[in-house]
Amino acid sequence: GAVVSQHPSWVICKSGTSVKIECRSLDFQATTMFWYRQFPKQSLMLMATSNEGSKATYEQGVEKDKFLINHASLTLSTLTVTSAHPEDSSFYICSARRAEGTYNSPLHFGNGTRLTVT
């Protein structure tokens, strides 16, 4: 149980275009999803917290107008990288917590999306 699916697994886009990444909880409902960014050989850095039915909360230094997050249902959150630049190339990973869980519930991660901006 507790499967989180991300799509696409990898994407290549041209500079200036926008890319949407989906994060789905397949066998549970998730009121909260988190979006992380990971550069090669580095740790995961939290970008934003996505709450179903409300605005996302962004971490300091993360541009909310560049990284648009929508959490329209209890099983889906999307991250859109707008006007992508080569420096946005990274591994983006989402995680989700069960709706019936507490803040202490373990987070289950998706398999990540490798974004390459040319």
Added chain:
Amino acid sequence: GQQLNQSPQSMFIQEGEDVSMNCTSSSIFNTWLWYKQDPGEGPVLLIALYKAGELTSNGRLTAQFGITRKDSFLNISASIPSDVGIYFCAGRRAGGTSYGKLTFGQGTILTVHP
């Protein structure tokens, strides 16, 4: 954001050897989690710890929540080649507005030689 201090950064061991890695922080955490990440994939939860002093096992893996609530360690016994990967500790701080948010360590890259 704040990161946990995880060590060692990398380990090269022979198959069959035991492995130990740890995380420390200057802040108190009320949850410690250990994840393993294979190349090109998301982290997979190995062990979750919720109480200071708690010692939990998952097969050949054993992890402990430090009594000061500022550290945790992970041991892997009798390592096998499929243990290769990056191991991350992650913690949730007590209190504050960081509801459910995790702070990650820098990771330990484990290489196991057959």
